[in-house]
Amino acid sequence: MNTQNDYGDEIQICGLRCQARCGISEEERQQLQNLWIDATLELAQSDGLWRQVIEDTVDYTAVASTIFQALAGREFHLIETIAKLLCVEILTKFLPLHRITVVVHKKPAPWVDSAESFGAKITLRRFMGAVGLGTNLGENLEKNLSDAWTQIEKIPHTRILRFSSIHRTEPLLLSDQPDFLNQCLLIETYLHPEEFLRHTQAIERALGRVESVPNGPRLIDIDVLTFGNFTVKSLHLTLPHPALNLRRFLIEELGELGIKIWPKDEAVMRQRCEPLPASGNQPEIQNIFPR
DSSP states (O other), X not given: OEEEOSSSEEEEEEEEEEEEXXXXXXXXXXXXXXXXXXXXXXXXXXXXXXXXXXXXXXXXHHHXXXXXXXXXXXXXXXXXXXXXXXXXXXXXXXXXXXXXXXXXXXXXXXXXXXXXXXXXXXXXXXXXXXXXXXEOOSSOHHHHHHHHHHHXXXXXXXXXXXXXXXEEEOOOXXXXXXXXXXXXXXXXXXXXXXXXXXXXXXXXXXXXXXXXSTTOOOSOEEEEEEETTOOEEOSSOEESXXXXXXXXXXXXXXXHTTOOOOOSSGXXXXXXXXXXXXXXXXXXXXXXXXX
């Protein structure tokens, strides 16, 4: 079934019957059990219900096939795990989707007669965000940046879509320190902002960052700059990042990634911001945006 939501098309797959070995007890997992799966697939705003070409939407039968393949030959303890797995598999394979909700139902174990069925519901959304990197300590600043890229790519359900060029910038709030190298990344993730932030903070620690004076020298700094249309203001995270219109390098690098930021005033654009010549260590810009 194909319906319309506030963002675009909504495709619903209802009551898809599958089989899997699922249950807390070993006895439950000894044989295949019937599962009933509902999936709500939300596409980004587009031509909506006027679509007439299958390539411009999502093939329902291909989604069903992906569900069957994901469950084949596997064993699960929790139906919540099944729902999360199916969300990830479908979002990863079908790029036009920006959000998915999966509900998995199963009949209770034979010794449970107080319920007709049990169910688990999981929703995942595809977020596009921007991350800023900075470094001014160590023997090889470009390697510090590349080490950060490598670790960010390892964050679960996250990939880097595009890289800006690298700029050498002057320290602003604490001038008695070396120049910085800065770079911005466009990322795609299924994680929520706070969860993504916990991963980036763990990467900073793993790469050797040690907390020192505020705005002081650092081996690596990973800032979450934007995250979809999220607006957050908490003790650990502010979105959009409050320095977006105060740093020339952010304005220029985000501009390379297709994110337009206007400077707070003319003085911002007088900050020293020197692009580094492209080297073999810099990745090529990747044009792999979801459709």
